Amino acid sequence: MRGRALSTALLVAIPACLGTTGNHIVHFRGAAAGPADAVSGAPLEFTNGAGWHVVLRKATVHVGAIYLVQTLPTSGGGTHPCILPETYVAQVVTEGVTPAGIDVDTLSPTPQYFPTGGQGTDLEAKAGQVWLAGGDIDAPSDLTPILDVQGTADKDGSSLPFFACLTIGTNRTETPTNSTEPGSNPICQQRVVSPIPADLVPQDGGTLLVRIDPRPFFVDVDFSQLALSSAKSRCSFDGQLPIRTFADQSTDGESTDTASTALYSHLRSAGTQYEFSWQPPSP
Amino acid sequence: MRLREDFTGFLLDVQQPLQPLHQQRGDLLDLLVGETTFGARGFARMKGKLLGQTQQLEFGYLARGDLVTGLQQRIDNQTNQPYLTETNLASTLGDIGAYVAADLKPVSWISLRGGIRTEVFTYTVNNLCAVQDVAHPTVPTGGASCLTAADFGAHVEANQVSSTAAARFLPRAALIVGPFQALTISANYGQGAQSIDPIYITQDVATPFATVTAYDGGVSYARSFEHWALSARSIGFLTHLDKDLIFSEVQGAGTTRTGWIVALRATGDFFDESANATFVKSAYDDTHLLVPYVPDIVVRSDTSVFAKLPVRLGGHPFQGAVTAAISYIGPRALPFGERSDAIVTLDASATLRWRDYSLGLVLTNVLNSQYRLSEYNYASNFQPFLPQTQPSEPTLAPMRQFTAGAPRGIFGTLSITFGGV
Numbered sequence: 001m002r003g004r005a006l007s008t009a010l011l012v013a014i015p016a017c018l019g020t021t022g023n024h025i026v027h028f029r030g031a032a033a034g035p036a037d038a039v040s041g042a043p044l045e046f047t048n049g050a051g052w053h054v055v056l057r058k059a060t061v062h063v064g065a066i067y068l069v070q071t072l073p074t075s076g077g078g079t080h081p082c083i084l085p086e087t088y089v090a091q092v093v094t095e096g097v098t099p100a101g102i103d104v105d106t107l108s109p110t111p112q113y114f115p116t117g118g119q120g121t122d123l124e125a126k127a128g129q130v131w132l133a134g135g136d137i138d139a140p141s142d143l144t145p146i147l148d149v150q151g152t153a154d155k156d157g158s159s160l161p162f163f164a165c166l167t168i169g170t171n172r173t174e175t176p177t178n179s180t181e182p183g184s185n186p187i188c189q190q191r192v193v194s195p196i197p198a199d200l201v202p203q204d205g206g207t208l209l210v211r212i213d214p215r216p217f218f219v220d221v222d223f224s225q226l227a228l229s230s231a232k233s234r235c236s237f238d239g240q241l242p243i244r245t246f247a248d249q250s251t252d253g254e255s256t257d258t259a260s261t262a263l264y265s266h267l268r269s270a271g272t273q274y275e276f277s278w279q280p281p282s283p
Numbered sequence: 284m285r286l287r288e289d290f291t292g293f294l295l296d297v298q299q300p301l302q303p304l305h306q307q308r309g310d311l312l313d314l315l316v317g318e319t320t321f322g323a324r325g326f327a328r329m330k331g332k333l334l335g336q337t338q339q340l341e342f343g344y345l346a347r348g349d350l351v352t353g354l355q356q357r358i359d360n361q362t363n364q365p366y367l368t369e370t371n372l373a374s375t376l377g378d379i380g381a382y383v384a385a386d387l388k389p390v391s392w393i394s395l396r397g398g399i400r401t402e403v404f405t406y407t408v409n410n411l412c413a414v415q416d417v418a419h420p421t422v423p424t425g426g427a428s429c430l431t432a433a434d435f436g437a438h439v440e441a442n443q444v445s446s447t448a449a450a451r452f453l454p455r456a457a458l459i460v461g462p463f464q465a466l467t468i469s470a471n472y473g474q475g476a477q478s479i480d481p482i483y484i485t486q487d488v489a490t491p492f493a494t495v496t497a498y499d500g501g502v503s504y505a506r507s508f509e510h511w512a513l514s515a516r517s518i519g520f521l522t523h524l525d526k527d528l529i530f531s532e533v534q535g536a537g538t539t540r541t542g543w544i545v546a547l548r549a550t551g552d553f554f555d556e557s558a559n560a561t562f563v564k565s566a567y568d569d570t571h572l573l574v575p576y577v578p579d580i581v582v583r584s585d586t587s588v589f590a591k592l593p594v595r596l597g598g599h600p601f602q603g604a605v606t607a608a609i610s611y612i613g614p615r616a617l618p619f620g621e622r623s624d625a626i627v628t629l630d631a632s633a634t635l636r637w638r639d640y641s642l643g644l645v646l647t648n649v650l651n652s653q654y655r656l657s658e659y660n661y662a663s664n665f666q667p668f669l670p671q672t673q674p675s676e677p678t679l680a681p682m683r684q685f686t687a688g689a690p691r692g693i694f695g696t697l698s699i700t701f702g703g704v
Contacts, residue, residue, distance in 0.1 A: 019564065022572040024620040025660065025681065065676035081297045088662060088679035095666075095675045120680040121619045131676055136667075138298070138306035180420040181300040188298065 023121050026204040030092025030118040031111035032063050032104040035213040040108045043151070049220045051155055056107060058150040059214040061267075064101035064133040064191075065093040066118075066210050068125035068202065068276070073195050080195070082137060082188035084129075090120025090202045099134025099144040106214045111207065111279075120202045127195035128276040130210060132168060132268070137188040142169040147267055148235040149214070149246075153223040160223050164246035165235035166264060171249045193268055198276040205281035216273040217266045225257040286314040287358075290684070292665035294677065296357070296367070301416070302426040307667065307677075309360030312369075314353070322347035322378075336388035341398075343384070349376040351481070360667075368428035371412040374481040377405035384455075392463070397456035404492075405448040408481040413443035445486040451476045451494075462505070469518075470500040477524070493526040501544075511551035518544045523568075537568040540577070558584040573616040576659075580613030602636040615658070619681055623658035626688070634696075643696035651691040658685040 038044055044056040068090040073080050092114050094100045104112055131137060134144025147166040152159055174185035202208065226244035233248070247260040255261045266273065293307035326343030351374045356365035384398030412429035421436035429441040453474045461467035477493040501518030525537045542563035549556045560582045565574040589604035612626040629650050634643040663684060664677035 019573045020620045021575050021616050083297045091680040093676045180423050183298050183302040184300040186298040
């Protein structure tokens with residue numbers, strides 16, 4: 001009996017002594033939140049580059065998934081594909097909920113967790129992606145509200161309540177500039193915010209956190225260009241109609257007004273509005 | 284041979300600018316390979332007496348030709364039609380070699396065996412889908428795989444022929460000492476070459492071979508007793524490959540495999556037992572990290588019991604045999620520091636023989652174990668197979684994948700031997 005146990009132990013232990021292929025698979029939680037200086041339950045106030053004092057009372061961003069990649073794609077090499085050829089180090093995706101992903105209250109600094117955990121490897125990540133979609137990244141139509149914003153903008157004694165409910169679907173078509181490249185502007189590129197610089201190593205049991213700061217969305221928005229609208233939208237609305245509304249339509253990147261064009265463009269830019277960080281597990 | 288396989292689901296069909304707009308169409312690969320091989324071998328051996336021992340000298344040649352066609356396409360999950368041709372090759376491979384070998388015995392208990400072989404490898408590869416991308420097209424390609432236009436509309440044919448040749452000198456040597464009291468000691472050295480995939484052949488560029496260098500040494504025992512015979516061997520080995528292919532289809536760095544094989548066979552009047560165990564460590568030369576998917580331990584035992592039965596028919600006895608085979612494959616190293624499960628399987632069979640007729644019953648996986656036949660760690664995306672009510676973004680980070688081992692199987696066999704046993 002003792003001899004059998006010893007031989008069994010040897011057969012199991014010997015492989016463990018022979019080395020490793022390097023690195024490890026890790027499991028962790030994924031979360032998103034507003035900027036660290038936000039105050040839960042309080043509006044976010046700031047002055048944008050066009051001189052407007054903005055008070056955000058609601059700012060929700062829908063995040064379908066978040067990813068980390070091993071290397072930062074080189075700039076100047078043309079438009080990057082939606083799925084980068086680099087090695088994906090980590091992912092947080094959701095299953096079993098419709099739409100896929102979570103609605104992030106960007107007025108709260110508290111992490112809001114994805115319903116399913118993330119996984120990846122303990123390779124160093126140099127870039128990340130935020131996917132703004134409610135389902136298939138390549139589906140032409142997606143009615144999931146990606147940005148839901150309500151607030152007030154003041155300038156020179158004028159106070160303008162405003163509202164935005166933006167989606168990314170067939171309302172965002174971009175005609176290829178070159179007829180020989182019909183696939184140069186796929187809808188997925190409008191839904192993927194990438195590459196977002198990062199510098200972290202996923203670990204087992206920690207939390208991958210992406211902070212979304214809505215203030216840069218409005219950096220050069222001139223609210224006086226917004227038209228009044230009483231139209232219903234897919235987002236919930238608790239203000240008075242009519243209200244100055246950001247247009248949820250653009251063709252070849254251009255909306256009916258430059259303010260709507262700017263908001264949609266900044267939502268999808270991989271600038272300071274998105275930041276990845278790693279939170280170690282609680283002791 | 285035709286093979287259809289899908290390892291990654293819906294991951295590889297990323298939208299490219301030249302293609303019409305599409306969603307991921309699926310990564311099912313359809314491989315069609317045809318090969319015709321012909322060859323010839325010959326040798327001449329001379330024997331003579333020197334130092335009171337028989338010495339041998341051998342000259343030989345080998346010649347081989349391969350005509351190979353290979354087509355690899357990706358199949359659309361919705362239409363079951365090929366939407367992308369990845370490779371389409373027609374290759375002619377040649378291998379001509381000659382060798383000289385000697386078996387020298389300075390004394391009766393020492394044998395020196397060695398020789399050298401020279402081989403010439405030739406490749407002619409017709410790539411029937413050579414142009415798959417163009418930087419500045421003048422007309423839409425329509426998503427075609429095999430283009431006939433280069434930059435700015437210049438016409439090119441879809442195919443391109445490349446040929447190259449290379450030669451290798453491959454020495455071998457062996458030292459055998461014994462037998463002493465049924466024990467024999469041996470040491471061996473040899474070099475070999477592994478030719479590469481024709482897709483890597485470039486016109487007039489020296490063909491990169493993978494060179495194999497192998498060393499082994501050990502002791503063997505063979506002795507017959509009154510009612511049974513025993514043979515055993517214990518051999519340590521080291522094999523170095525300067526360019527190794529692993530599952531990821533990337534020709535990687537050099538690898539070294541060191542290990543030990545122990546084997547035993549006992550054969551008697553009513554039994555036959557064969558058991559062996561192999562221990563291997565495979566590591567990359569540069570990082571010393573393990574090569575994934577190579578098992579560290581493999582143990583196998585085959586036991587057979589047989590006898591004439593006290594039943595006769597037509598004056599001929601029945602013969603029965605019962606066999607059992609146990610296999611153990613230790614946890615294999617997987618990418619990213621992971622380990623697979625161990626695999627233990629038990630197979631058994633029973634046969635009843637009468638004259639030239641044999642009836643058999645074969646059981647595979649007797650214990651009906653649920654095991655993972657092969658395990659991998661890599662990125663794949665099978666999310667589109669989820670119900671539409673459960674949308675999900677793709678899985679792009681490495682995850683565990685496996686193929687299931689076969690359940691218990693029961694088979695019957697009937698064999699007839701013509702012309703006697």
